[in-house]
Amino acid sequence: MAAVTASPHVAPAGTASAPPATDERAASRTAIPAARLMAAIDVTGVTAPLMLVLARRHAEAWPPGLGELLSMRITLQDIGVVSLFAALSCLVFHAAGLYEAVRVRRRIEEGARICAGVTAVVAFAALAGSSVYPPVFDRAALLLLWTTSLGLVTAARLVRARIASRAAHCRRAIVVGSGPHALRICRELSADPLRSYRVLGFIDTNTSPRSRFVARRTLGDLGQLEALLVQEHVDEVHIGLPIKSHYLQIQETIRVCERIGVKLAYGADLFETELARARVGAATPSPRVELQLVEDGFPVVIKRLMDIVGALIAIVLLSPIMLAAAAAVRLTSEGPVLFAQERYGLNRSRFRMLKFRTMVQNAEKLQAELEAKNEVPGPVFKIARDPRLTPVGRWLRRTSIDELPQLFNVLRGEMSLVGPRPLPLRDVRLFTRSSDMRRFSVRPGITGLWQVSGRSMVDFERWIALDLHYIDNWSLGLDIAIFARTIPAVLRGTGAV
Numbered sequence: 001m002a003a004v005t006a007s008p009h010v011a012p013a014g015t016a017s018a019p020p021a022t023d024e025r026a027a028s029r030t031a032i033p034a035a036r037l038m039a040a041i042d043v044t045g046v047t048a049p050l051m052l053v054l055a056r057r058h059a060e061a062w063p064p065g066l067g068e069l070l071s072m073r074i075t076l077q078d079i080g081v082v083s084l085f086a087a088l089s090c091l092v093f094h095a096a097g098l099y100e101a102v103r104v105r106r107r108i109e110e111g112a113r114i115c116a117g118v119t120a121v122v123a124f125a126a127l128a129g130s131s132v133y134p135p136v137f138d139r140a141a142l143l144l145l146w147t148t149s150l151g152l153v154t155a156a157r158l159v160r161a162r163i164a165s166r167a168a169h170c171r172r173a174i175v176v177g178s179g180p181h182a183l184r185i186c187r188e189l190s191a192d193p194l195r196s197y198r199v200l201g202f203i204d205t206n207t208s209p210r211s212r213f214v215a216r217r218t219l220g221d222l223g224q225l226e227a228l229l230v231q232e233h234v235d236e237v238h239i240g241l242p243i244k245s246h247y248l249q250i251q252e253t254i255r256v257c258e259r260i261g262v263k264l265a266y267g268a269d270l271f272e273t274e275l276a277r278a279r280v281g282a283a284t285p286s287p288r289v290e291l292q293l294v295e296d297g298f299p300v301v302i303k304r305l306m307d308i309v310g311a312l313i314a315i316v317l318l319s320p321i322m323l324a325a326a327a328a329v330r331l332t333s334e335g336p337v338l339f340a341q342e343r344y345g346l347n348r349s350r351f352r353m354l355k356f357r358t359m360v361q362n363a364e365k366l367q368a369e370l371e372a373k374n375e376v377p378g379p380v381f382k383i384a385r386d387p388r389l390t391p392v393g394r395w396l397r398r399t400s401i402d403e404l405p406q407l408f409n410v411l412r413g414e415m416s417l418v419g420p421r422p423l424p425l426r427d428v429r430l431f432t433r434s435s436d437m438r439r440f441s442v443r444p445g446i447t448g449l450w451q452v453s454g455r456s457m458v459d460f461e462r463w464i465a466l467d468l469h470y471i472d473n474w475s476l477g478l479d480i481a482i483f484a485r486t487i488p489a490v491l492r493g494t495g496a497v
Contacts (some may be wrong), residue, residue: 013420024245038160039090042098045152046089046121047082052148053141065312088124093117114153122146169237170196172347175223176253178214189238200234205241207247215444222249229260230434239266253482258293261471262347263440265290294441302453302476307417311410318404325356325401333390335361338405346443351414353422354405358393359386367426378460379430381425384415400490406446416481419445442474452485 018155026331096117098110126142137145173189175182183204189197201219220228228234237257239250250266257264266289315322326337341364342350350368360366366388367381376382409415415422422444431437449466450458458466470478 019184036156038098039093041156042153043086045156046118046149049145049148049152049181050085050125052354053137054143073455074110084096084126085121088426089117089121091305092120096120111154115150118146118150118153119161122149160197170198172198172233173236173238174200174219174225174228174234175201175238175240175242175248176203176205176225176249178202178211178218179240179465181242182211183211184488185238185240200232201235203228205246221253225253226256226260228432229256229262230431230437233347234262235347237262237264239264239373259435259438261293261441263441276353293438294471299476303479304413306476306479307410310417311407315403317406318407321401322404325396325404328389328392329396332392333360334355342425343444344425344440345414345422346427346440348428348437348440350425351409351412353415354409356393356396356402356405358390358396358402359388360390363388376460378463379427379432380460381427401445410446414443416443416445416483418447419443420448420470421445429475438471439464442471447482449482449487452489454481455489 028460036142044312093114096113098113098117122142122145124135125145130137177185177187186202189199199217201217201221202214203220203225204214204218204220226238229237237253239253241250243250254264262455330335335357337357339355339359340352340354355412370383370386370388371381373383375384393402406415410417419442420439449470450463453462453466470482
């Protein structure tokens with residue numbers, strides 16, 4: 001989605017507190033502890049190659065043994081050169097914008113900033129080294145310094161991005177508003193010591209001029225919020241609007257988040273809601289009300305523990321069946337044993353759902369030719385006698401054994417034992433009602449109300465109604481009841497295709 005045109009900032013009427021420039025500077029310089037650690041790693045990634053190059057220059061005078069190496073004297077000049085170089089590196093990377101608390105840049109843009117920063121640091125080293133005679137660096141040394149520094153800094157950030165993407169506690173948030181209050185929320189989320197937040201950007205309801213900080217990070221206006229929540233993986237929406245002058249906009253934001261099923265937080269003021277339950281959270285310095293569309297707290301922790309224990313027990317007990325199924329798939333048809341398909345999970349985060357392969361290798365390509373034969377109304381695709389199924393695959397589906405590898409998805413936290421079924425990307429793209437997205441406000445499950453109510457015999461409208469009923473009435477007792485009904489449903493094979 002393209003951001004709206006940027007313009008200078010004017011605070012909305014009725015807002016008080018600090019001037020916009022103060023909040024903007026505070027939001028820009030706020031850094032979580034991980035960012036400070038990243039700065040230290042970046043400096044190490046640049047100074048270590050410098051020391052390597054300097055050691056290479058004096059290789060012929062290198063001590064012959066460990067004792068002589070340990071007895072070498074390090075001069076204040078050497079310490080000063082390395083310290084100056086480290087400080088310069090930190091300043092250059094900071095000026096390149098690599099330590100902003102709000103991490104909304106694309107990876108290619110961050111790579112360009114890293115390259116520019118390393119190049120500037122190496123260029124300074126070349127100028128400083130050429131001011132003395134003989135020159136400190138030759139061309140080979142400069143090339144070694146540049147390539148090694150660039151490689152180390154880039155590798156460190158790729159590792160950080162990998163770790164951050166796997167961190168289940170990292171919350172993807174959007175701030176509605178553009179004034180000082182919105183900037184303060186952005187700052188508090190980025191510095192939250194209890195939870196890791198990634199602020200994706202701002203939804204700007206203000207048509208007046210805005211700050212450059214907000215303009216660079218604007219995702220759209222309030223009219224685009226619903227489409228944005230449908231298209232993107234967003235965990236939370238935070239309202240940063242003045243209540244008196246933007247009451248209607250805030251109320252509309254609440255309605256949108258209720259329809260989509262995204263958690264919303266705002267200042268500790270009461271608003272009328274239809275589905276969400278209000279809870280005051282004090283994770284940030286300013287107490288905020290969180291509108292919970294699903295159950296939260298201790299029962300959810302118990303549910304997760306039940307998922308882990310249940311999945312581990314099931315894997316151990318069903319391992320002979322899983323090994324036999326894997327051998328049958330491997331020996332009777334060409335292709336891999338497991339089929340991994342990208343599906344939508346909690347808050348529309350994507351993951352690869354595992355199944356035993358039940359179809360021919362090019363099944364997904366053949367689906368386009370079979371669309372006209374779809375037997376289920378709505379966006380889902382089901383054919384009772386699908387020609388793509390292999391003989392073994394048809395039996396695996398009828399017995400639901402093909403679903404057993406999803407126990408590993410449960411262990412990884414991508415799925416639950418009980419919950420709405422995860423849907424393919426193709427099916428979700430065909431949704432026509434944004435309110436249907438509320439089914440993604442909980443973790444998807446291996447079994448659920450749909451499975452014990454007829455599976456493929458249930459039309460799409462009833463399927464969605466069952467999912468929303470489960471979300472609105474969830475309890476540990478309901479999970480146990482659904483799980484108990486799953487076994488006879490699987491044995492009967494009702495609705496399995």
